[in-house]
Amino acid sequence: MASLSSYDHLFFTASAFIISAFIFLLSRKSTKSKFLNLPPGPPGWPVVGNLFQVARSGKHFFQYVRDIQPKYGPIFTLKMGTRTLIIVSSAELVHEALIEKGQIFASRPRETPTRTIFSSDKFTVNSSVYGPVWRSLRRNMVQGMLSATRLREFRNVRDSAMDRLIDRLRSEAESTRGVVWVLKNARFAVFCILLSMCFGVEMGKETIERIDEVMKKVLITVNPRLDDFLPILSPLFSKQRKRAMEVREEQVQTLVPFIEMRRTALKNPGSDKTAASFSYLDTLFDLKIEGRKSSPTDGELVTLCSEFINGGTDTTATAIEWAIARLIENPEIQSELYAEIKSTVGDRRVDEKDVEKMKYLNAIIKELLRKHPPTYFSLTHAAIEPATLGGYDIPLDANVDFFLPTISEDPKAWSEPEKFNPDRFISGKEEADITGVTGVKMIPFGVGRRICPGLSMATVHVNLMLARMVQEFEWSALPTQRKLDFSEKLEFTVVMKNTLQAVIKPRA
Ligand code: HEM
Numbered sequence: 001m002a003s004l005s006s007y008d009h010l011f012f013t014a015s016a017f018i019i020s021a022f023i024f025l026l027s028r029k030s031t032k033s034k035f036l037n038l039p040p041g042p043p044g045w046p047v048v049g050n051l052f053q054v055a056r057s058g059k060h061f062f063q064y065v066r067d068i069q070p071k072y073g074p075i076f077t078l079k080m081g082t083r084t085l086i087i088v089s090s091a092e093l094v095h096e097a098l099i100e101k102g103q104i105f106a107s108r109p110r111e112t113p114t115r116t117i118f119s120s121d122k123f124t125v126n127s128s129v130y131g132p133v134w135r136s137l138r139r140n141m142v143q144g145m146l147s148a149t150r151l152r153e154f155r156n157v158r159d160s161a162m163d164r165l166i167d168r169l170r171s172e173a174e175s176t177r178g179v180v181w182v183l184k185n186a187r188f189a190v191f192c193i194l195l196s197m198c199f200g201v202e203m204g205k206e207t208i209e210r211i212d213e214v215m216k217k218v219l220i221t222v223n224p225r226l227d228d229f230l231p232i233l234s235p236l237f238s239k240q241r242k243r244a245m246e247v248r249e250e251q252v253q254t255l256v257p258f259i260e261m262r263r264t265a266l267k268n269p270g271s272d273k274t275a276a277s278f279s280y281l282d283t284l285f286d287l288k289i290e291g292r293k294s295s296p297t298d299g300e301l302v303t304l305c306s307e308f309i310n311g312g313t314d315t316t317a318t319a320i321e322w323a324i325a326r327l328i329e330n331p332e333i334q335s336e337l338y339a340e341i342k343s344t345v346g347d348r349r350v351d352e353k354d355v356e357k358m359k360y361l362n363a364i365i366k367e368l369l370r371k372h373p374p375t376y377f378s379l380t381h382a383a384i385e386p387a388t389l390g391g392y393d394i395p396l397d398a399n400v401d402f403f404l405p406t407i408s409e410d411p412k413a414w415s416e417p418e419k420f421n422p423d424r425f426i427s428g429k430e431e432a433d434i435t436g437v438t439g440v441k442m443i444p445f446g447v448g449r450r451i452c453p454g455l456s457m458a459t460v461h462v463n464l465m466l467a468r469m470v471q472e473f474e475w476s477a478l479p480t481q482r483k484l485d486f487s488e489k490l491e492f493t494v495v496m497k498n499t500l501q502a503v504i505k506p507r508a
Pocket of ligand 1 (some may be wrong): 125127128138256307308309311312313315316373374375377378380387443444445446447449450451452453454455457458459462
């Protein structure tokens with residue numbers, strides 16, 4: 001999912017090595033794939049496959065896929081060194097894979113060595129293979145933390161994070177003649193909510209920023225490297241492996257004290273007056289995992305907490321950045337939204353019960369997730385056994401990647417798909433079930449057994465944050481910006497290429 005273009009220089013310094021390894025590898029190359037009917041794809045070189053083409057295109061991987069998709073169709077193969085990637089980009093094939101053959105395609109592929117370190121050897125909801133560990137961890141996260149009842153318990157946490165977000169925006173604007181950064185502020189707000197839900201202990205601004213720094217380092221460290229695709233080159237990457245171990249150590253050293261703090265607060269009720277009544281950690285301390293005797297170790301707790309926080313931070317903040325950009329581009333949509341907020345709550349502060357009733361707001365968010373799914377690929381799937389998809393063979397160890405934008409922009413399913421038009425969901429002309437249960441038309445959270453368990457919480461966060469931001473401020477472009485640039489780039493999610501700065505004016 002991440003950009004490969006930054007590795008260009010590595011590709012070229014490594015090419016000499018590859019060529020000498022080439023003959024050796026060719027002699028060992030498995031003949032098995034010759035008999036498989038794999039989906040078509042661009043012809044590649046021996047050994048490296050399509051790695052060079054992708055890297056030399058100078059594009060983000062998602063852009064490369066978007067460019068070649070019309071030529072190779074809704075299912076195609078990219079050989080990336082030793083990895084076979086199957087890219088799936090139509091609603092019909094998503095339905096076949098994740099609904100009709102849902103169980104077969106519900107697994108995850110083998111991890112890279114770096115990811116194995118940060119996932120505590122696949123001990124997370126998102127990375128675990130389809131089986132007892134995944135079932136235990138996912139059930140715990142969904143029932144223990146993300147159920148409707150549990151979510152309601154954290155209402156105060158959300159309210160105070162929203163108040164702080166508004167204060168931060170206001171004070172930033174005071175010192176910059178009304179100009180604010182959107183992504184950074186939205187990100188901080190949602191990060192605070194998830195940290196608080198996860199650890200249940202109070203943290204100051206500096207601590208939060210320190211944890212954020214470490215989390216970002218982790219995300220950068222797990223980005224794919226050349227040796228993930230060509231393990232034979234791993235001797236050239238010993239420095240990076242050492243660095244990964246250091247980052248892991250830093251992550252553990254930073255988070256374990258908060259795990260201990262929570263343990264102490266639970267053992268001595270009332271000792272920490274700031275401790276929350278419940279947290280994600282509480283569900284994990286004595287968690288029973290099917291097929292395992294021991295409860296999670298501290299290292300595993302660090303991993304599970306990081307998953308909870310990282311899963312919901314950049315995704316949600318990205319949605320807000322695109323949402324504000326769209327409201328700036330379409331002032332009439334912004335005015336209509338403000339009118340809905342006013343008519344729903346009057347002069348009172350909008351809260352999360354109100355946002356459930358706001359049809360126009362909900363339509364904006366749906367349209368937003370259709371046009372700008374925060375991640376362009378679902379997390380990589382894998383089959384639990386050799387399978388077929390669209391009539392092609394899917395080998396057991398292939399990475400199966402679902403490309404989301406082509407589905408929600410399919411002209412067969414949507415009228416004027418390129419247009420940002422929330423009214424499509426108001427007029428009743430168009431509908432889409434975001435969970436994919438009644439049909440696959442847009443799946444920003446994936447679909448089927450591995451659908452994002454944070455869907456409900458994320459929807460509350462995005463709706464509430466946008467409603468509060470528009471209730472408090474009128475949003476417009478910088479005076480120097482005649483037209484907003486909607487180009488994209490990949491960070492951890494697909495964000496605006498030119499990070500959005502906007503002018504805010506407090507509402508009268
Ligand atoms: C707008 C916000 C969000 C978006 C767009 C989003 C999107 C996604 C997508 C596309 C997947 C992959 C589904 C698949 O593999 O087929 C996923 C999985 C996941 N998400 Fe989210 N997500 C969001 C927020 C959250 C939040 C708030 C959390 C939790 C705190 C979360 C936790 C997870 C986890 C744990 C998985 C892995 C599920 C599994 O493998 O069983 N996400 N998400």
